Each structure stands twice: as C-alpha cells, then as structure tokens.
Amino acid sequence: MTESALRICPLCEATCGLTLTIDDGRVVGARGDHDDVFSAGYICPKGASFAELDNDPDRLTAPLVRRNGTLTEATWDEAFDAAAAGLSAVLSAHGGASVGVYLGNPNAHTMAGALYPPLIIRGLGTHQVYSASTLDQMPKHVALGLMFGSPVAFTVPDLDRTDYLVIIGANPLVSNGSLATAADFGGKLRSLRKRGGKLVVIDPARTRTAALADQHLAPRPGTDAALLFAVVHILFDEDLVNLGALADYITGLDEVRELARDFSPQTVAEYCGVGADEIRTLARELAAAPTAAVYGRMGTSTVEFGTVGSWLVDVVNILTGNLDRAGGAMFPLSPVAPAPRGRKPGRGFRIGRWHSRVSGRPEALSELPVAVLSEEIETPGDGQIKAMITIAGNPVLSAPDGQRLDRALAGVDFMLSVDPYLNETTRHADVILPPPPPSRSPHFDFALNNLAVRNNARYSPPVLALTEGPDEAEILSRIALVLYGVGVDADPALVDEQVISTTLAKASADVDSPVSGRPVDELTAMLADGPGYERRLDMMLRLGAYGDGFGAKPDGLTLKRLKAAPHGIDLGPLQPRLPDLLRTPSGLIELAPPPLVADAARLRDSLGHRSEGFVLIGRRHLRSNNSWMHNLPALVGGTNRCTLQIHPDDAAELGVSDTALLKGAGGELVVPVEITENIRRGVLSLPHGWGHDRDGTGQTLAAGHPGVNVNQLNDGSVLDPLSGNAVLNGIPVIIEPVGIESVGIESVGTA
Numbered sequence: 011m012t013e014s015a016l017r018i019c020p021l022c023e024a025t026c027g028l029t030l031t032i033d034d035g036r037v038v039g040a041r042g043d044h045d046d047v048f049s050a051g052y053i054c055p056k057g058a059s060f061a062e063l064d065n066d067p068d069r070l071t072a073p074l075v076r077r078n079g080t081l082t083e084a085t086w087d088e089a090f091d092a093a094a095a096g097l098s099a100v101l102s103a104h105g106g107a108s109v110g111v112y113l114g115n116p117n118a119h120t121m122a123g124a125l126y127p128p129l130i131i132r133g134l135g136t137h138q139v140y141s142a143s144t145l146d147q148m149p150k151h152v153a154l155g156l157m158f159g160s161p162v163a164f165t166v167p168d169l170d171r172t173d174y175l176v177i178i179g180a181n182p183l184v185s186n187g188s189l190a191t192a193a194d195f196g197g198k199l200r201s202l203r204k205r206g207g208k209l210v211v212i213d214p215a216r217t218r219t220a221a222l223a224d225q226h227l228a229p230r231p232g233t234d235a236a237l238l239f240a241v242v243h244i245l246f247d248e249d250l251v252n253l254g255a256l257a258d259y260i261t262g263l264d265e266v267r268e269l270a271r272d273f274s275p276q277t278v279a280e281y282c283g284v285g286a287d288e289i290r291t292l293a294r295e296l297a298a299a300p301t302a303a304v305y306g307r308m309g310t311s312t313v314e315f316g317t318v319g320s321w322l323v324d325v326v327n328i329l330t331g332n333l334d335r336a337g338g339a340m341f342p343l344s345p346v347a348p349a350p351r352g353r354k355p356g357r358g359f360r361i362g363r364w365h366s367r368v369s370g371r372p373e374a375l376s377e378l379p380v381a382v383l384s385e386e387i388e389t390p391g392d393g394q395i396k397a398m399i400t401i402a403g404n405p406v407l408s409a410p411d412g413q414r415l416d417r418a419l420a421g422v423d424f425m426l427s428v429d430p431y432l433n434e435t436t437r438h439a440d441v442i443l444p445p446p447p448p449s450r451s452p453h454f455d456f457a458l459n460n461l462a463v464r465n466n467a468r469y470s471p472p473v474l475a476l477t478e479g480p481d482e483a484e485i486l487s488r489i490a491l492v493l494y495g496v497g498v499d500a501d502p503a504l505v506d507e508q509v510i511s512t513t514l515a516k517a518s519a520d521v522d523s524p525v526s527g528r529p530v531d532e533l534t535a536m537l538a539d540g541p542g543y544e545r546r547l548d549m550m551l552r553l554g555a556y557g558d559g560f561g562a563k564p565d566g567l568t569l570k571r572l573k574a575a576p577h578g579i580d581l582g583p584l585q586p587r588l589p590d591l592l593r594t595p596s597g598l599i600e601l602a603p604p605p606l607v608a609d610a611a612r613l614r615d616s617l618g619h620r621s622e623g624f625v626l627i628g629r630r631h632l633r634s635n636n637s638w639m640h641n642l643p644a645l646v647g648g649t650n651r652c653t654l655q656i657h658p659d660d661a662a663e664l665g666v667s668d669t670a671l672l673k674g675a676g677g678e679l680v681v682p683v684e685i686t687e688n689i690r691r692g693v694l695s696l697p698h699g700w701g702h703d704r705d706g707t708g709q710t711l712a713a714g715h716p717g718v719n720v721n722q723l724n725d726g727s728v729l730d731p732l733s734g735n736a737v738l739n740g741i742p743v744i745i746e747p748v749g750i751e752s753v754g755i756e757s758v759g760t761a
Contacts, residue, residue, distance in 0.1 A: 011033075011034075012031060012032065012033045012038075013031075013032050013033075014029055014030065014031060014032065015029075015030045015032055015473040016028070016029060016030070016043055016046075016470065016576050016577065017029075017030050017040075017060070017448070017449070017453065017470045017473055018453045018454075018455065018468055018469075018470045019040075019053075019056070019057040019060065020116075020119040020120060020448050020453055021056040021057060021059075021060070021063070021119070021635060021639070022054070022056055022119075022185070022186045022635050023118075023185075023186060023187055023188050023189075023190075023191050023458055023461070024049070024052075024054065024186035024187055024191065024192065024193045024194075024195070025048065025049070025191055025193065025455050025458050025462075025468075026042060026043075026046070026048075026049035026052055026053055026054070026057050026193045027042065027043035027045075027046025027047075027048065027049045027051075027468065027577065027578065028040045028041070028042065028043055028053065028057055028060060029041050029042070029043045030060065030061075030449065030473060031061075032473065032474070035474060036065065036474075037060065037061045037064045037065065037449045037473070037474070038061055039061055040053070040057060040058055040059075040060035040061055041053060041058070042057070043577060045577040046193075046468070046577050046578055047466055047468070047577055047578040047579065047580040048193055048462070048464065048466045048468065048578055048580075049193030049194065050193070050194075052193045052194035052197065054186055054632060055632060055633045055644065055645060056632075056633060056635065056639065056645065058644065059633075059642050059644040059645055060448070060449075062642045062643060062644050062645075063447070063448065063639075063642055064447040064448055064449045065447075066447075066641060066642065068431065068432075068641055068708050068709050068710055068711075069430045069431065069444070069447060070429075070430055070431065070432065070442065070444035070708070071444065071478075071479075072084070072085075072086075072444070072479070073085075073086060073088070073089030073441065073442060073443050073444065073479075074089075074432070074439070074441070074442040075088060075089055075092045075440070075441050076439070076440040076441070081432070081437075081439070081442065086479055086480065089441055089443055090443075090488055090498045090499075091498065092440070092441045093426050093441045093443065093488075093489065093492070093498070094492045094497075094498040096397070096424035096426065096440055096441065097109070097397065097424065097426065097489075097492055097493070098492065099423075099424065100396050100397040100423055100424050101493075103396070104394075104396045104397075105135075106133070106134035106135040106136050106493070107134075107135060107136050107137065107138070107393060108136075108138075108393065108394065108395060108396040108397065109134050109136050109138065109395070109396070109397045109398070109399060110136070110138040110139075110140065110383065110386065110387070110395040110397070110398045110399070111127070111130065111131055111134070111136065111138065111139050111140065111398075111399045111400075111401070112140045112141065112380070112383070112398065112399070112400045112401070112403045112405055113127055113139075113140070113141040113142070113400075113401050113402070113403060114141070114142055114400070114401065114402040114403025114404060114405070114408075114638075115142045115146075115402070115403070115408075115635070115636050115638070116402040116403075116638060117141075117401060117402050117403075118457045118458065119455075119458075120402070120445075120451065120453070120482060121451070121452050121453060121454050121456070121482075121483070121543050121547070122445070122451070122481070122482035122483045122485075122486055122543065123401065123402060123482075124456035124457060125456070125483070125543060125546060126482075126483060126486035126487060126490065126505070127401055127486065129486075129487075129490045129505060129509070130399065130486065130489055130490050130493060131376075133490050133493030133494050134493055137364050137373065137378070138378065138386060138393075138395055139376060139377050139378065140377060140378060140379075140380040140383050140405070141377055141380070141403075142380070142403065142405075142408060142636075143375070143377060144374075144377060144378075144379045144380045144381070144733065144734050144735050144736060145312070145380055145408055145409060145735070145736050145738065146308070146311065146312070146735070147189055147311055148311075148316075148374055148375065148377070148730075148733040148734060148735045149310075149311045149316030149317040149319070149320045149730055149732070149733040149735050150164070150189060150311060150320045151374065151375050151733070152317045152320075152359075152361060152374050152375070152732050152733045153317050153318075153320040153321040153324070153606070154320075154324075155358075155359030155361075155375075156321070156359055156600065156603035156605060156606060157321065157324065157594075157599060157600055157601065157603065158591065158592055158593065158594065158599060158600075159356045159357075159358050159359055159592055159593030159594035159595070159600075160356070160359065160591065160593045161359055161375050162460060163341060163591055163593075164189060164341065164342065164460055164461050165324055165327065165333065165339040165340065165341060166189070166190040166191075166192075166305070166339065166340060166341075166342060166461055166462070166463050166584075167190060167303035167304075167305040167338075167339055167340075167463065168301075168303060168336060168337050168338060168339070168340045168463065168583070168584055169190075169192055169195070169198040169199075169202065169463050170198065170201070170463070170464070170583065171301065171336050171337040171583070172202065172207060172301050172302060172303045172337040172338065173202075173206075173207045173208070173299050173300045173301045173302065173337060174207060174208050174210075174295065174296065174299035174300075174301065174302035174303075175199070175202060175207065175208070175209050175210070175302070175303055175305065176210045176211075176212065176292070176296065176302070176303070176304040176305065177209070177210070177211045177212070177213075177219060177223075177305050177306075177307075178211075178212040178213070178234055178238075178304065178305070178306045178307075178309065178310055178323070179212065179213060179234055179306050179307050179308055179309015179310040179311070179319075179739075180213075180219070180305060180306065180307030180308065180309065181213065181217040181218065181219045181220075181630050182195040182196070182199070182219055182307075183195065183196045183199070183217070183218040183219045183222065183632075184217065184218055184219070184630045184631060184632045185307075185630045186632075187463075188307050188308065189307060189461055190305060190307075190461055190463060191342075191455075191458045191459070191461040191462040191463065192462070192463040196219075196222070198463075199219070199222060200222070203222075203224065208224045208225070208295070208299070209222065209223045209224050209225075210223060210224065210225045210226075210227070210292065210295075211223040211225070211226050211227070212226075212227045212228075212229060212234070212237070213226070213227075213228065213309060214228050214229060214230065214231050214309075214627055214689065214690050214693045215228075215627065215629070215655070215688055215689045215690070215693070215695055216228070216687075216688035216689070217688070221688075227284050227288060227292070228283070228284075228690045229282045229283050229284045230281075230282060230283040230620070230625070230690075230692070230693070230740075231309070231313070231625050231626075231627045231693060231739050231740035232313040232314055232315070232625070232737075232739060232740025233278075233281055233282040233283070233740075234306065234309060234310045234313065234315075234319045235310070235313075235315040235318045235319035235322055235613055236273060236278040236281055236282055236315075236613060236617060237278060237282045237284060237289060238304075238319060238322035238323065238325075238326060239269070239270055239273035239278065239322060239610070239613070240273050240274065240275045240277070240278045240279075240282075240286075240289045240293075241289060241292060241293040241296065241326055242266065242270040242273070242322065242325060242326060242329065243270040243271070243273045243274050243275070243293075244275065244289065244290055244293035244294070245293055245296075245297060245326070245329045245330065246267045246270055246329075247274075248293075248294070250293065250294065250297035250329075250330075251263075251297075251329045251330075252297070252329075252330065252331040253328065253329070253331060254331030254335065255331075255334075255335065255586075256328060256331070256333060256334065256588060256599065259588060259589045259592070259598050259599055260328065260598060260599045260601055261596055261598045261599070261600055261601065261602075262600055262601035262602030262603075263601055263602075265601070265602035265607060266325060266329075266601050266602050269602070269607065269610050269614075272614045273614070273617075274286075275287075275289040275290050277617065278617060280620070281617050281618075281620055283690070296326065296330050296332075297330050299330075300337070301332060301335070301336065301337025301338055302327075302330055302332050302337070302338065303327060303332055303337070303338050303339045304323050304324075304326050304327055304339065305323070305339070306319065306320060306323040308628065308630075308739070309627070309739060310323065311735060312628070312735060312736065312737065312738040312739045313730070313737055313739050313740050314616075314728065314730060314737050314740070315609065315612075315613050315616075315730065316730040316733060316735050316737075317606065317609065317730055317732040317733045317735075318606060318609050318610055318613055318732075321606050324339065325601065327339040328599065328601065333588075334586045334587060334588045335586060336583070336584075336586075340584040340585075340586070340587075341584070341587045341588075341591060342459070342460055342461060342462045342463070342465060342584060343465050343555050343556075343581075343584075343585070343587065344456075344459040344460045344462075344465075344554070344555070345459060345465075345466075345467040345551055345554050345555065345556050345557075345567055345581065346456060346459070346547075346550040346551060346554045347460065347554055347555045348553065348554065348555065349523075349524055349553065349554060349555050349557065349559070350555060350587075350590050350591075351522045351590070352522075352590055353589045353590050353592070353597060354597065355592075355593070355594065355595055355596065355597040356592070356593025356594060356595065356597075357593070357595065358593065358594050358595045359593075361373065361374045361605070361732060361733075362374075366378045366379070366382045366386060367386055367389070367391070367392075367393045367394075368382065368385045368386055368389045369382055369385060371729065371734050372732075372734065373734075374732070374733050374734055377734075378734065379729055379734030379735070379736065380405060380409045380736065381409065381410050381726035381727075381729055381734070381736045382726075382734075383395075383405065383409065383415060383418070384411065384414045384415045384417075384418040384726075387418040387419070387421065387422060388418050388421070395422065396422060396423045396424070397422055397423055397424040397425065397426075398419065398422050398424075398425045398426070399425075399426045399427075399428075399489070400425070400426075400427045400428070400429065400435060400436065400439070401427075401428045401429070401486070402428065402429055403429075403435065404433050404434055404435045404436075404636075404637045404638065405435055406419070406433075406434040406435040406704075407433075407434050407435075407637045407699060407700070407701050407702075407719055407721065408636060408637060408698070408699065408721065409721060409726070409736070410676060410721050410724040410725060410726030410736050410738075411676045411677075411721070411722065411724065411725050411726050412434070412701065412719055412721055412722055413677065413722060416434070416438075416704070419435065419438040420438055422438075424440050425438055425439045425440050425441075426439060426440065426441050426443070426489070427439040427441070427442045427443070428442075428443050428444075428445060428482070428485055428486065428489075429442060429443075429444065429445075430444045430445060430447070431444075431638075431641070431707075431708060431709055432706075432707055432708030432709070433637070433707055433708075433709060434637075434701070434702065434704050434707055437704070437706040437707055443485050444479075445481065445482035445485060446476055446479065446481055446482070449472070449473045449474045450472050450473070450474050450475065450476050450477075450481070451472055451481060451482060452469070452470060452471050452472055452541075452543060452544070453469070453470040454468070454469045454470070454547055455468070463584070464580070464581075464582070464583055464584065465580075465581035465582055465583070465584065465585075466578055466579065466580055466581055467551070467556070467567060467572055467578060467579045467581060468572075468577075468578035468579070469547070469569070469572045469573060471544075471573070480502075481541075483502075483506075483541065483542065483543045484502045487502035487503075487504075487505040487506070487542075488502055490505050491504070491505065502542075503542050505542065506541075506542025506543065506545060506546055507542065509546060510534060510537070510542075510545060510546060510549055511530060511534065513549060513553075514530045514533045514534060514549065515530050517533075517553055518530055518533070523553070524553065524557070524559030524560070524562050524563075525553065525559060525560050525562075528560065533560050536552075536560050536561065537549055538568070538569045538570060544569060547569055548568060548569035548570075551567045551568055551569055551572065552566070552567070552568055554567065556581060567579070605732055606732070609731065609732055612731075621742050623692075623742055623743075623744065624660075624692055624693070624694055624742070624743050624744070624745055625692065625693055625694070625740045625741060625742055625743065626672075626674070626693075626694045626695070626696060626720070626723065626739075626740075626741050626742075626743045627693060627694070627695050627739045627740065628695065628696070628697060628698045628720065628738060628739055629655070629695045629696065629697040629698075630697070631649060631650040631697060632649070632650070633645040633646075633648065633649075633650040634650050634697070634699065636698065636699040637699035637700070637702075638699075640699070640700070640702060640709070640711070640712040640715065640717075641709040641710070641711045641712045642711070643711065646711060646715055651682075651684070651717075652681075652682070652696070652697055652700040652715075652716075652717025652718060653681070653682045653683065653684035653696075654670055654672065654681040654682065654683050654684065654694055654695070654696050654745075655684045655685075655686050655688070655689050655694065655695040655696075656670075656683060656684070656685055656686070656689065656694055656745070657685075657686070657687065657689050657690065657691045657692075657693070658685050658686075658687060659691055660691055660692065661683065661685045664745060664746070664747060665747045666683055666745065666746075666747050667683065667685075667747075668682065668683055669681060669682055669683055669748045670683050670745050670746065670747060670748060671745070671746045671747070671748050671749075672694070672696070672723060672743055672744070672745055673723070673743060673744040673745075673746070674722075674723025674724060674725075674741060674742075674743045674744075675723070675724065675725040675727065675741075676721075676722055676723050676724045676725035676726070677722040677723055678723075679718045679719075679720075679722060679723060680718075680748055681696065681718055694743065694745060696718075696720040697717075697720065698720055698721065698738070700716065700717025700718055700719060700720070701716060701717060701718055701719025701720075701721075701722070702715070702716040702717065703716035703718075721738070723741070723743060724736070724737075724738065724741055728741070
C-alpha cells in the first residue's frame, strides 16, 4: 500500500520539508512539502534523491568487526563487545587523553550527531578533538566569539527584506546557502531583484550566483579581507559611518579607523585585482542603501586571513548601520536557544586554552586543527594518539594530505567508526557501527535553526520503524556508557536521563531561569513520554526562547505542540536581539579584539607580496555535499564532475587541452580539464571531496567515478593562525600539459 509521510531533508543546510512516498515499508520517492512553513515546497536534486540514499545497496546494514586483519559482518552484541574491549584496552594503557575524536559534516544534519558526541568527548577527557569545522567555518566562529562573546552568535542576511546584498566567497544557488539556512536561496535572490534591490557578488569565478547578480567583482583568491578593509577605509574616509541604534553598544571604533588607514582602495587594488573605483562604489552604495547586508562564506573562511575576513564582514555591516536590523545582517533565535535574560556581561571567548602537542597549534572552540591530526598520531611521546573514534566523517578525503593521514590511521592501536559506509577513512576501523538510514531516524535541526533566515521550529519523527539494530542515539549512548565505566550492556536510556537530571538541576538553581526554584522531579515528570532524544528535545524547547517554561507560559512551545504541527511552526521574521545576546566581558560589541588587530597588521604587511603564479580554489556542486553524496545514480554526472576549470587564454598559453598535470606542496595530480570563461585568469578550480580510488572501500558507484583528491595537493602546513582553519583556497600550484612521462603519477579522475 502506498502512503505519504513528512520529513525534513538532512542532506544540506537548506533544511527543506519533504513529502516522502512510502510503498511496502520502503521510501520510493520524495517531493517538496508545499505546506512546510520554511521551504514552501522547494526541493533540490539532493532532496529528490532521498529514496536512493535511503535504499543505497552499499549502505552497511550490519556492523563490521576486524578479524584476522579483515573487516567482516558481526552481530550487534559482538560489535559492541569488540568496541568496548578495544577502547578499554587503550584507556587502561594510555588514558582517555590518548583517544582522538573526529566529527564529520553529517553530524550537523542528525539529532544524534548534535546530542551525543559531546558526551563521548567529555567521557574521554581528551583534548584531541577534530572536526570538519577547521576545514570550513572555524574562522567565523572565532570572529563572532571575539566580537560578541559567543562563537555561535551567527549573523545571517535578512534575505526577505534587504535592499542591497553583497555575497562574498559564496555560491548559494549551488550550495543552497551555508551558515545561512534558507530554502530556495535562489528564489529569494530573484525576489530581491524584482523588488528593485541590488545583488553584488564577489568571487574569482563567475558562478551561477554571480551570473544572476547585478554586479560581479572577481578578485584574486585569498584577498577578500584586504578588499573589505578598503571598504572600511572609504566608510571612515568619506564620513559614511552610521552606527544607528548600536552607537551606545560598541567599543573599539577608533582602533578600527586607525587600522583601516593602511588599506586605501588604491593601496589594495593591485593586490586584490579589483579596481579602486569599483571598491569606492561598493562602499558608497552599501552606505547609501536603505538596508544592506554583507554575507561571506567559504571564500572568506578557507584562506590565509580567514578570521580577519570573517570579522570584517560584520565590521562593514556594523559601520553601515545594518547589523541587527530588518533588512540587514541579523541574529536568528533558535527554538532551543536559551530564553532571553536581558543584558549582562559574559566571560567572553578565548582561543589557545591548550595547544597541539607536536606543532603547538592553538585550540579554538575546544578543537584542534584537523591539519595536525596526522602528526599527532605519528609522533611518539606523552599524549600521542593511540586510538581514534570517527563519527560520520571521511578526513582522508576532506583534510589536507590525505595520503599521510591514510598511513597514520593504519597505525593506531584501535579505531572505532560510526558510519553507514565503508569509505576511505572507515576502511581503517577495527569496528564500524552503522546507523540506520534517514527514514528510520528522527530529525530536528539543532545547529541549523541557529542560522535560519526566518525563525521556525520543525520536527520529524522516524518515518519507518527500525527493523533491526539500534538507532544512532543508542549506538552513541552505548559508547558513552563504556567511557563512563558503566558498561556497554547497561540501559542506554541512562545517558539521556542523566543529561536531563543535570540540566534541570542547573536550570532550577539559576535565578534567571524560567524554572528557578522548582523541584527537578516535578519538571522531569512533565517531559514527553518517548525515547530519550525526544525527552531531551522537549526539555530544550520548554526552556528555550519560545518555550512554555514547564507550564509558566501555557501557549509556549513544547514537543507535543510541535508534533501537532507536522509542517512546522513559523516563529516569524528575525528580530533585533542586541544588546541582550552580547556575552563579552564589557557587555559591548568589541569591534577591535586584540587578536584580530594583531592579525590585521600581518595582512597589511602581505599587501606587497603577491604571487604571480596560478592559484587554486574549490568549487561546489548542487548535486553534491562533500564526499558523502557520490554514490547515488541521480547525483552523478551532469555538472557534478571532478574537472579542473581554467580560463581559455591560460589554457592556450600553457598548451593545456584535455588533461593537465597539477603540482602542489602536498603532491601531484593528473586532472581532466574543463576550459571555461567563467573563471578569471591565473585561477584554477577543482572541487573538494573526490578521490574514491582506494582499495578496500564499499561505495561501488563512487569508485566507478573516483575523481581526484584536490586536498592531496595541499600539505596542510599553511593555516589561518587564529582559527587553525586549513588554507584550502588560493593555494599556489603549478600546471603543466600532460606528457607521456606524467601519465601514471596518479589516476586521472573520471566523471
């Protein structure tokens, strides 16, 4: 019998509502949910492929345990026992600090990935924590933390109300938005233009978003921070600064003015490859627009001055009076964010509370740079990583110098992976515990609601019941039970109940909490019946910004109310939130934090040093999300290809046609060439997440279209010093025509 079910898409940051078609206990189709309060029926190719992902025959359906050197299927009891034995042996010999943890991108798209890994890390007591964040958005976290006191106080463009939008280093028509959760981003940009607004895109490539824009500026990769500083210079120099309602909540204005003196448009124009008059015009138009917002993404983060560039995005928004006002850059309010408690100073944000053991790289947001993971595994001595836990990650493909990390992972004493695939990373595991497919998993966007361009709340219970094995929450809970010494066979519900008890006790003791002074037992009894993850979600909703305060506000949000609204609850447009959300020691926006001021001097000194050779940037595909979407027939082919884009004039001068040899600090690749005028001269583009050509993996389709691993060109030695983010864009490379002697260096990627 055919039936329908609703589900939030877990495949990218747009979080679109889907209507799934179910036939005989199996998802057979997906279309957009036209009644979804956030996405209103929008769907992209990834969402439309939900059924293929859910039914992928290469997806692991049983655990794998290494026996006599070979990964073989095992029962769940056998696998949990093997995981417990392997972890216990390392903990007994070396302690929890010797265990490294890597969290991949998909953790941001699952309930379990948000709720349980922090408990595992805490149970280990390790500082060896790594994630995709230091390959992606860590510069933004650090900039926000230093300015506002919170590394998750994200600003997003108010797309539905702005008059002037600048997109720098982002391609949301392809990415669907990133660090700005917006279903149908392209439709919102078209609406902006229809209502008479202006769209400016700053990107070295003429992307699909740039092609839609009223104006496209194409700077040299890695120069965004200097260009933004030149905009700041003009705002001060021409007396265009207008702080508006924020005037009384800002400190450091004079310091920023002084820093900007060295970044006049004529000074940075040659360095950036953008005309001085174009920069002046951009600054003047931003200042004159009724409302405006600057939105930066990967191109401003994964570069040498990523934190400075991320900071300057919001400096410009502040100086033009567009931060925290309708039509500008605003702060979303997630339904699980703590209830507003008024203005109060906080502890602020610091980096470098500890450093990596080998090269001394500073911690940021309790993580170390993933670029140092290999050396932390390889280098003997106190604190050496002896075991690894990976959760939904594939750093062999996503991190710099994957060949080195590949070798390093092969040498750990024990490796445990929670992952649905046997991929380039998990092939090194001693135990793989596969979570169930999305249709059999719940969904609530803990992280992405904090980035939504319109406040909303939506929850998807599992569409289909589990047929065998535990859900991901139980898998991760059982790992936590081992680390806390309770034992893998204990009731996994203990984990959630302990979290609930601790959280409610803290809330009850807080005089500013909506449940201040109330008995914990009374509050616990009010939570919804159901699995532990639902009880925790109910607790967070009730304590949250829109919550019922456990009965104090009868019309407030609870899980019961959310379940009664299967298409979601619209919580309205973004609203001003300053100064209440500030958690800096001063209680103000600290516009010139000392670490950023110091790194701005480094940027100034770099202006006279411009590489004359080719530089490489990445590329996003609409039908791809890093390395985990290359095994679905619907998403293979078309523009989703691992090719090296090069300008026709550059190709002609070099004598490059079908293939090229590309050399970087980390290695060499032979790459298929795509000649296009949609990229500026001197710049090459190769997408991230490919290189499915290693033995011992289980993704058949991906292996048939392997592509090449762009990160192998990168040795990981160059990082943004404040955030530890790997420099993945604007890296110098050498390109040559392929000769007979070049063939065989590494397989040419097919697509």
